[in-house]
Amino acid sequence: MILPWERERIGEANRAAEARLAEAVGLTASIGLAVVHSAIIPLRGRKPATLLGEGQMETQGAALKEQGVEVAVIDAQLSPVQQRNLEKNWGCKVIDRTGLILDIFGERARTKEGALQVELAHLDYQRSRLVRSWTHLERQRGGFGFLGGPGETQIEADRRLIGDRIVRLKKELEQVRRTRHLHRSARKRVPFPVVALVGYTNAGKSTLFNTMTGAEVMAKDQLFATLDPTMRGLRLPSGRRTILSDTVGFISELPTELVAAFRATLEEVAEADVILHVRDISHPDSAAQRGDVLTVLEGMVEDGVLDPAWQSRCIEVLNKADLLGGVAAVPPRGDAVVVSAVTGEGLEALQAAIDRRIAEGMEIAEYDLVPSDGARLAWLYQHGEVIGRDDAEEAIHVRVRLLPADRARFEQPGRG
Numbered sequence: 001m002i003l004p005w006e007r008e009r010i011g012e013a014n015r016a017a018e019a020r021l022a023e024a025v026g027l028t029a030s031i032g033l034a035v036v037h038s039a040i041i042p043l044r045g046r047k048p049a050t051l052l053g054e055g056q057m058e059t060q061g062a063a064l065k066e067q068g069v070e071v072a073v074i075d076a077q078l079s080p081v082q083q084r085n086l087e088k089n090w091g092c093k094v095i096d097r098t099g100l101i102l103d104i105f106g107e108r109a110r111t112k113e114g115a116l117q118v119e120l121a122h123l124d125y126q127r128s129r130l131v132r133s134w135t136h137l138e139r140q141r142g143g144f145g146f147l148g149g150p151g152e153t154q155i156e157a158d159r160r161l162i163g164d165r166i167v168r169l170k171k172e173l174e175q176v177r178r179t180r181h182l183h184r185s186a187r188k189r190v191p192f193p194v195v196a197l198v199g200y201t202n203a204g205k206s207t208l209f210n211t212m213t214g215a216e217v218m219a220k221d222q223l224f225a226t227l228d229p230t231m232r233g234l235r236l237p238s239g240r241r242t243i244l245s246d247t248v249g250f251i252s253e254l255p256t257e258l259v260a261a262f263r264a265t266l267e268e269v270a271e272a273d274v275i276l277h278v279r280d281i282s283h284p285d286s287a288a289q290r291g292d293v294l295t296v297l298e299g300m301v302e303d304g305v306l307d308p309a310w311q312s313r314c315i316e317v318l319n320k321a322d323l324l325g326g327v328a329a330v331p332p333r334g335d336a337v338v339v340s341a342v343t344g345e346g347l348e349a350l351q352a353a354i355d356r357r358i359a360e361g362m363e364i365a366e367y368d369l370v371p372s373d374g375a376r377l378a379w380l381y382q383h384g385e386v387i388g389r390d391d392a393e394e395a396i397h398v399r400v401r402l403l404p405a406d407r408a409r410f411e412q413p414g415r416g
Helices: 017-029 054-067 080-090 097-108 112-133 150-189 205-213 256-261 263-271 286-302 347-360 374-383 404-411
Strands: 071-074 093-096 194-199 230-235 241-246 274-280 314-319 363-369 385-391 396-402
Touching: 017 071, 017 097, 054 080, 071 080, 071 097, 080 093, 080 112, 093 097, 097 112, 112 150, 194 205, 194 263, 194 286, 205 230, 205 241, 205 274, 205 347, 263 286, 274 286, 274 347, 314 347, 363 374, 363 404, 374 396, 374 404, 396 404
Parallel strands: 071 093, 194 241, 194 274, 274 314
Antiparallel strands: 230 241, 363 396, 385 396
């Protein structure tokens, strides 16, 4: 059962309760649960003990029992007390939005990094619930007050076990992040510009990734089909080689445990030379989804993970135009590029836009090389875009367009 309610204004548009309900049903179905009952319940205020009002709780409880429901999903964040009271009243397991998303991530993560991140998020979530969920146990204090009852002993034991595991996980994740940093350093030594796909979950990023690169990344009409970052080479119309990176989809109210745990994954976006913000333009809630993605990215700026000028290297991609009658049927919106990842329509324009954006971030430099210095000349051809060359007996004059990092590497003494 899904119980969302009318929300305040999010991003650029009001998130309709119906759209929120559809998303929650999709999230629930994505982990194999059959949704037999759903309801939109307006709330005037949160009840500390149960979230819902007494009448609402009884009405939904009767519906759950009639349908034989075993798991109820509340599209909200529940306190441990609220969760326990609802389970007791309804006689079934109750999970909130955070728990649902954590379960999805746990099922989908494939790489070691993804599995570690999900486990860390789960433990952070469980630890916050553990302290309160034991409050019903007896707490006896005797002697001078430094010995607790059995409930308190159990709390401390479980907290210590979870805390120890969290410490170990963070160490393992730090090692994974160092490895990823080495991989990024290796790519910079190649290097090729990195183009990162970001967007709301199920916006069609993986389908676009597959169509552009010829890869076979899992792409389903399913929320959070992609959790682990995937990279493939891509050659643009100019002949320039790039690396295309597919990343996890964003979602409104992403659990704070996951925002912190997936920081290493988000670093791929921070390192990108071009960011493609893929939107499902056919979705009725597309504007609000855009606001959710921008909120997460701006949060990365505040955390110092993403540079404040990231929007200057961002291209908005309006995907799923085929569901609206094709690219021509979608009204132009500023510099946004309209595409259909399924039919391939508009992809040439998108690749041209990527080419232009990369070129805008490059600098033009001129060098005089001795004719015998073929290695340095080859390096410029490999890493830059030679736009002019004048061969003479004493020197070869080259005019080349380079990324700032490549220019610095080439001009560094003893490098190149």
